[in-house]
Amino acid sequence: MTTAKRDTYTPETLLTVAVRVFNERGYDGTSMEHLSKAAGISKSSIYHHVAGKEELLRRAVSRALDGLFGILDEPGATQGRAIERVEYVTRRTVDVLIAELPYVTLLLRVRGNTKTERWAMERRREFDQRVTDLLKAAVADGDLRSDVDIRLVTRLLFGMVNSLVEWYRPLPDGGVDGQRLADTLVRVAFEGMRSSR
Amino acid sequence: MTTAKRDTYTPETLLTVAVRVFNERGYDGTSMEHLSKAAGISKSSIYHHVAGKEELLRRAVSRALDGLFGILDEPGATQGRAIERVEYVTRRTVDVLIAELPYVTLLLRVRGNTKTERWAMERRREFDQRVTDLLKAAVADGDLRSDVDIRLVTRLLFGMVNSLVEWYRPLPDGGVDGQRLADTLVRVAFEGMRSSR
Structure with missing residues (x-):
């Protein structure tokens, strides 16, 4: 789950995934690891789009x-x-x-x-x-x-x-x-x- | 915090503490460890009162x-x-x-x-x-x-x-x-x- 998916996200589509995870786990309870797993791309790929989870929020x-x-x-x-x-x-x-x-x-x-x-x-x-x-x-x-x-x-x-x-x-x-x-x-x-x- | 407090709880007063922690952390996000810390008594003391967190719920x-x-x-x-x-x-x-x-x-x-x-x-x-x-x-x-x-x-x-x-x-x-x-x-x-x- 953590690997293999090619990063075809835009900041906008990544946001859709992040919001779903925030609503499921709570913002506090969500780590970059959770976001990475849910999006199926690496943490560094996420950092390519946004500065971190607070920017997504x-x-x-x-x-x-x-x-x-x-x-x-x-x-x-x-x-x-x-x-x-x-x-x-x-x-x-x-x-x-x-x-x-x-x-x-x-x-x-x-x-x-x-x-x-x-x-x-x-x-x-x-x-x-x-x-x-x-x-x-x-x-x-x-x-x-x-x-x-x-x-x-x-x-x-x-x-x-x-x-x-x-x-x-x-x-x-x-x-x-x-x-x-x-x-x-x-x-x-x-x-x-x-x-x- | 985990130690030292004498267990003077009843199932009723323990419930008050547990409900506060459940509401703060969510039921899923609460472990027996969290309950033990919040109550200031050991996990085994809690098990003396109740079978587990599901009974408290x-x-x-x-x-x-x-x-x-x-x-x-x-x-x-x-x-x-x-x-x-x-x-x-x-x-x-x-x-x-x-x-x-x-x-x-x-x-x-x-x-x-x-x-x-x-x-x-x-x-x-x-x-x-x-x-x-x-x-x-x-x-x-x-x-x-x-x-x-x-x-x-x-x-x-x-x-x-x-x-x-x-x-x-x-x-x-x-x-x-x-x-x-x-x-x-x-x-x-x-x-x-x-x-x-």
Whole structure:
């Protein structure tokens, strides 16, 4: 397993392998030896592409973060009433989670022992804060309920959204259609599970 | 660290240490050596209390499962309209998560490599199924919205509830009051985040 495979990797395809191993073993629990075995190329071949495992982590979480922050610049997130922008961002966050599932999974599991991990956590908090600000604006408009702590509501909303990385599997094999999932989540979160009568 | 401490453990207090180590390192990543170091007693002293780490896992997840299944036998879960029973079970699940936080955290992270892990996952699915059945009954009563897939809604509800193990910290230090949290979660999940006007 360790030998024999010709190194046809690009930094991008090597990243795919690394993210899978990080998610399986945890970033801390992954050594260059593990990466070398999983990729089927030598450690020195890996060092030909990247400086080390921390660079792979940085590239991986950057991909997730770029996807998430990209949402905030889209017209749906910057124009219109705050409540509509919040719903838009929630829906698009589900889209990005699904499209970049292994990368966002890694981002959400990062725990902060290295500089890159701490940076990733900091950026994640920044994203959460941007969404909290939007939610606050929607409360101020009278469109979101004001009888609950909005910071707690933000955590519950993200708890629901982020849980996707634990159980979502794409179609076919027993999976769920991404659009239907995003639609259901937004309805449940904003309108509630009770029937409106 | 490995030596010197007199073994004053009971199976119960040893469990507290083991669950902390399991949650920090993952069950798979924890050896008897790790447990011995964390407890400050020898491996043979640990074997005096329990047959091995799998017995510790079984005791720990049993504690979480007993708490969760106990809810389903309470009057609030067995009497009255389905929607009220669902809300009751949701609220009480939050209570149990908070009261048994490390034990439920371990239960939710179990991944199924050993017999005990597979048993725990099976029991967890059984609990989820019991709640799904209640939700279905509430849909049949016309009390829960019927325009969404109820299995998806169950997953989203549990996603929100189970996310607590990732971010909930008790009062004081920056924590959240458990009752207020349970109350907010039930309101948000069932009535939604939007203000009702």
